[in-house]
Amino acid sequence: xxxxxxxxxxxxxxxxxxxxxxxxxxxxxxxxxxxxxxxxxxxxxxxxxxxxxxxxxxxxxxxxxxxxxxxxxxxxxxxxxxxxxxxxxxxxxxxxxxxxxxxxxxxxxxxxxxxxxxxxxxxxxxxxxxxxxxxxxxxxxxxxxxxxxxxxxxxxxxxxxxxxxxxxxxxxxxxxxxxxxxxxxxxxxxxxxxxxx
Amino acid sequence: xxxxxxxxxxxxxxxxxxxxxxxxxxxxxxxxxxxxxxxxxxxxxxxxxxxxxxxxxxxxxxxxxxxxxxxxxxxxxxxxxxxxxxxxxxxxxxxxxxxxxxxxxxxxxxxxxxxxxxxxxxxxxxxxxxxxxxxxxxxxxxxxxxxxxxxxxxxxxxxxxxxxxxxxxxxxxxxxxxxxxxxxxxxxxxxxxxxxx
Ligand SMILES: [Zn+2]
Ligand SMILES: [Zn+2]
Numbered sequence: 001x002x003x004x005x006x007x008x009x010x011x012x013x014x015x016x017x018x019x020x021x022x023x024x025x026x027x028x029x030x031x032x033x034x035x036x037x038x039x040x041x042x043x044x045x046x047x048x049x050x051x052x053x054x055x056x057x058x059x060x061x062x063x064x065x066x067x068x069x070x071x072x073x074x075x076x077x078x079x080x081x082x083x084x085x086x087x088x089x090x091x092x093x094x095x096x097x098x099x100x101x102x103x104x105x106x107x108x109x110x111x112x113x114x115x116x117x118x119x120x121x122x123x124x125x126x127x128x129x130x131x132x133x134x135x136x137x138x139x140x141x142x143x144x145x146x147x148x149x150x151x152x153x154x155x156x157x158x159x160x161x162x163x164x165x166x167x168x169x170x171x172x173x174x175x176x177x178x179x180x181x182x183x184x185x186x187x188x189x190x191x192x193x194x195x196x197x
Numbered sequence: 198x199x200x201x202x203x204x205x206x207x208x209x210x211x212x213x214x215x216x217x218x219x220x221x222x223x224x225x226x227x228x229x230x231x232x233x234x235x236x237x238x239x240x241x242x243x244x245x246x247x248x249x250x251x252x253x254x255x256x257x258x259x260x261x262x263x264x265x266x267x268x269x270x271x272x273x274x275x276x277x278x279x280x281x282x283x284x285x286x287x288x289x290x291x292x293x294x295x296x297x298x299x300x301x302x303x304x305x306x307x308x309x310x311x312x313x314x315x316x317x318x319x320x321x322x323x324x325x326x327x328x329x330x331x332x333x334x335x336x337x338x339x340x341x342x343x344x345x346x347x348x349x350x351x352x353x354x355x356x357x358x359x360x361x362x363x364x365x366x367x368x369x370x371x372x373x374x375x376x377x378x379x380x381x382x383x384x385x386x387x388x389x390x391x392x393x394x
Contacts, residue, residue, distance in 0.1 A: 001288050003260040005246045012242035015235040017227045023215055029285050030214045031243070032250055032259050033304065038212035039247045043240050045209035046228070049202045050236045053229055062229050063200040088226050091198050107230065 006032065058129070060105040060122050061087045070103060077101040079136040081129065083155055085109055085143055093141065101139070104129065109147040110154060118154070126155070130162050137165045144171040144189065203229065255326070257302040257319050258284045267300060274298040276333040278326065280352055282306055282340055290338065298336070301326065306344040307351060315351070323352070327359050334362045341368040341386065 002010065006028055013024040031039040055061065056068035063069075070076065070090070080101025084090055090103050106121040118124075130138070138159040142148035156166040172190035173182050182190075199207065203225055210221040228236040252258065253265035260266075267273065267287070277298025281287055287300050303318040315321075327335070335356040339345035353363040369387035370379050379387075 001291060002284070003250065003262060003265065005242075005250055005261045006259060009242040009246040012235070012239040015232065015238065016224045018220055018223065025285065025288070026215065027213045028246070029259075029283065032246060033283065035212065036247050038209070039243050041212065042209040043243045043247070045202075045206040046236050046240045046243075049206040049225070049229060050233050050240075053200070053202055062203060062226075064202045065200060068200065086226065086230065087199070088222065091222070094198055 002028075055105075055107075059103045060107060060125065061090060061103065075100075078134055080139065081133070081135055081137075082139040082141055083126070084141045085148065085151075089141060099139075106142070106151065109142055109145070109151040111147050121151070123155070123158070127158060130159055130164060135164050137167060139167050139169065141169045199225075252302075252304075256300045257304060257322065258287060258300065272297075275331055277336065278330070278332055278334075279336040279338055280323070281338045282345065282348075286338060296336075298334075303339070303348065306339055306342070306348040308344050318348070320352070320355070324355060327356055327361060332361050334364060336364050336366065338366045 001007075002025075009028045009031075010021070010024045013019055013027050014021065016024075019027070031042075049064075052064040053062050054064065056063050056065070056071055058067055058071040061068050061070070065072075077100050080099070081104055082093065082099060082101055083104045083106065084093070085106050085108060087105055090105065093099050093103075104122070104126050108116055108121060110116060110118070110121065129135070138155070140152040140155055142152045142155075152168055156168075159166045170193070171186070172193060173179065173186065179187070198204075199222075206225045206228075207218070207221045210216055210224050211218065213221075216224070228239075246261075249261040250259050251261065253260045253262070253268055255264055255268040258265050258267070262269075274297050277296070278301055279290065279296060279298055280301045280303065281290070282303050282305060284302055287302065290296050290300075301319075301323050305313055305318060307313060307315070307318065326332070335352070337349045337352055339349045339352075349365055353365075356363045367390070368383070369390060370376065370383065376384070
């Protein structure tokens with residue numbers, strides 16, 4: 001219905017997560033009708049990020065620096081290391097504000113079906129850190145999915161073999177969450193993991 | 198929290214309509230973590246569209262062609278011309294499927310406060326078409342807002358001065374809409390515009 005180049009743009013915008021045909025169309029119209037400067041800024045930001053953003057050599061989070069700001073921060077507790085699946089998980093934990101150690105980003109979880117093994121998750125690098133840093137506790141914050149649990153087990157064994165204490169963040173009913181709105185899986189886990197009161 | 202280039206990308210994505218901080222972050226992570234090809238495609242599509250997409254010389258819709266596919270379609274009824282505010286309105290009308298005439302896109306509505314006058318809406322070009330084409334009816338489909346109505350009045354006078362019949366698409370309760378969920382303005386309009394039964 002639109003001209004070929006506009007259809008191309010709508011198609012490219014649809015690749016963004018959470019963008020359906022209607023919103024891709026609205027975005028394309030907005031960029032072409034109202035704000036071509038925003039389109040130019042987006043082009044430049046995408047080009048720069050795709051060209052320059054790689055992974056931190058220590059924690060593997062996304063960054064254009066050799067070592068990210070968090071790894072470079074001397075005020076972070078070197079005795080604590082938290083393993084997460086994605087860079088966005090770091091943001092969520094930092095926003096919670098009560099963890100002051102360092103991180104390690106797996107960029108996924110073990111998934112033999114998809115061909116994702118330890119090498120893809122940077123386990124070699126993690127082992128190097130376990131061997132060389134003054135770690136006292138490894139906190140595993142992978143997601144509470146089947147794959148996330150398997151990944152947690154795998155990493156926990158490696159840390160225990162080096163005499164490092166391993167913990168797993170708690171999963172259960174969210175604080176302020178009302179039971180009737182919690183999914184069954186979460187609730188079942190909350191019962192299985194109940195603690196003495 | 199993220200590195201500067203990633204924050205730049207998140208900021209650029211937030212300029213898209215309907216994209217808040219959380220979704221901009223999710224989009225940036227997706228493009229950098231999972232699909233850099235999608236990021237490249239988006240860059241190319243944006244560059245091409247911003248560089249080449251302009252306005253149809255006859256109807257002013259967005260297109261990279263001198264004359265758009267609709268204006269070039271000889272099967273469209275040359276006796277009918279429908280005036281709309283935006284290119285997306287054409288898509289909505291085409292999807293309804295019962296209009297087979299041509300279009301004219303204002304790219305907005307009269308808005309003296311914002312400095313939008315007849316020249317910005319291409320009224321000169323519209324007048325040329327009213328003068329030179331074998332039009333029998335001008336259908337005004339501007340939005341049912343104060344500005345859309347004022348714009349409709351303005352254009353209607355010009356068409357009537359040339360002896361061309363003018364109509365306005367109907368506004369009221371949507372077909373299938375339930376009265377209790379319709380906003381008051383629409384309902385008031387529906388009462389004022391009631392027809393004999
Ligand atoms: Zn780092
Ligand atoms: Zn046209």
